[in-house]
Amino acid sequence: MTQELHIIGGGMAGSEAAWQAAHMGVQVVIHEMRPTRGTFAHQTDHLAEMVCSNSFRSDDDEQNAVGLLHWEMRAAGGLIMQMADRHALPAGGALAVDRDAFAQAVTETLLALPNVRLDRGEIPDLPQDGQWIIATGPLTSDALGQAISRETGAEALAFFDAIAPIVYFDSIDMSQAWFQSRYDKGETEAEQKAYLNCPMTREQYEAFIDALLAADKTEFHEGESAGYFDGCLPIEVMAERGRETLRHGPMKPVGLTNPHAPERKPYAVVQLRRDNALGTLYNIVGFQTKMKYGAQAAVFKMIPGLENASFARLGGIHRNTFLNSPTLLDDHLRLRSKPHIRFAGQITGVEGYVESAAMGLLAGRLAAAEILGQPASPPPRDTAMGALVHHITGGAEAKSFQPMNVNFGLFPPIDAKGGRRGRRDRYKAYTDRAKAAFMDWLGQRDAA
Structure with missing residues (x-):
């Protein structure tokens, strides 16, 4: 046998x-x-x-x-x-x-x-x-x-992984957001619609960072070491490393032009990547988080274009054993x-x-x-x-x-x-x- x-x-x-x-x-x-x-x-x-x-x-x-x-x-x-x-x-x-x-x-x-x-x-x-x-x-x-x-x-050994939230496309305000891949990568219309962009002014960015740092977050159990893999850091951890860290990471404004205000360069940009073939779902790129659910909804709705966002899934954090x-x-x-x-x-x-x-x-x-x-x-x-x-x-x-x-x-x-x-x-x-x-x-x- x-x-x-x-x-x-x-x-x-x-x-x-x-x-x-x-x-x-x-x-x-x-x-x-x-x-x-x-x-x-x-x-x-x-x-x-x-x-x-x-x-x-x-x-x-x-x-x-x-x-x-x-x-x-x-x-x-x-x-x-x-x-x-x-x-x-x-x-x-x-x-x-x-x-x-x-x-x-x-x-x-x-x-x-x-x-x-x-x-x-x-x-x-x-x-x-x-x-x-x-x-x-x-x-x-x-x-x-x-x-x-x-x-x-x-x-x-263990560290902690975090997952990013997913937003319903029809709840995004397209009078503020726009489709564009960074540096216009991709030649087809579908490739150009792979990413959605939400711009922030300096004032909006600073307010967002303040809210992010102050938000209620998941607490670890006694004895757990809050180590993270650097490739999947929660955005709060990145923000704690310096107020400009996110702006030079997942929120960098380079390679993008806002068609709603082409003469005005965004101070920071939040990108969302298409998550399904229908284009009904978009995940917020690099926005892994350990914020509690209520705090997530409040903080993420501060992003221009996501004020009325409806979430198919909120972010979360889990222990990763290896x-x-x-x-x-x-x-x-x-x-x-x-x-x-x-x-x-x-x-x-x-x-x-x-x-x-x-x-x-x-x-x-x-x-x-x-x-x-x-x-x-x-x-x-x-x-x-x-x-x-x-x-x-x-x-x-x-x-x-x-x-x-x-x-x-x-x-x-x-x-x-x-x-x-x-x-x-x-x-x-x-x-x-x-x-x-x-x-x-x-x-x-x-x-x-």
Whole structure:
């Protein structure tokens, strides 16, 4: 009888792991606790539901490390990238998706496979036998989190993630707001309508910052350390770092011209990004928040154009648990003390939808190869996936380990061959080298 692969968690990593293993011929069981046990952030029972943002970030596979990761996942036949491309929304040089249509498509496509089964229910303990992947992400249940802590002999590291609010388009005052992608990126009308802009004068900005700093915010429980991942800081934390921080971050006014007052340069601009294909929903870019719900509505309605805004979802904050992977996992993403258990996704210490799905892709392939008795190895460090998995399983300093997005700093340096390269040439050299190495790795696996 063929051994089954069990996957705990049906998010980005779990869904991708299931897809990869199933296509290698393995029987897969996905254990997803929703809707039997819900979370504060999820709103549906779909697999791969996006809760923080609808963006996969840059899709440039020659100048950007996450764009290169997109390329590698496409080359490996990844489900997450297939569905992202199918349900993409105009977003300049980024890859943004219609989140509901995307999650529904992932769910339907995955469950249409004859060797994939979905089991709705919580797994509260570490399994003692079989082949398992734990891909429970930042919202690992308390019971399973405690079981992991007991096994690893230490408290899991943790930081806090925040999610941004979503606004109904028909509640936005378009006599103040306007459509424009920054620096007019995108040539089509749809691309120009990917972003909405709400301008602020200096007086409006200062009043907004005052209200933001004074607003009621979520308090942490005793003993919790309020650490944040820098790529997903709540706007209140950014504002606390200096009154001009937001104006040089998500509210920067550059690359935009207000058609309602072209002669007047905004002091700050709040951008909203299209969140679904219908264009009925827009999320406020970079506005992750820990404000309480009542305070959010009051503060965000101070933004010109959002005075009468109706919110499809308000922002929120949640604890994000992750392993000290450099000490606990081997380079096949196996728990050293229980090698029949692999980990994948954000719980391994990667940050971002794409990075999480990439670790799911690797975990699924490596687990399936082990079940099938096939030789397998992680991709070489020259690749985006290889650089990322090497970082989290041994390349990072264990004492200061924190969640990491993929970036070219994780790659082995490029030989300058007698002269200094400009940044564009250097990044192109990284991506050219990575693509060749990744295709070699895929060929070796396919030939096995």
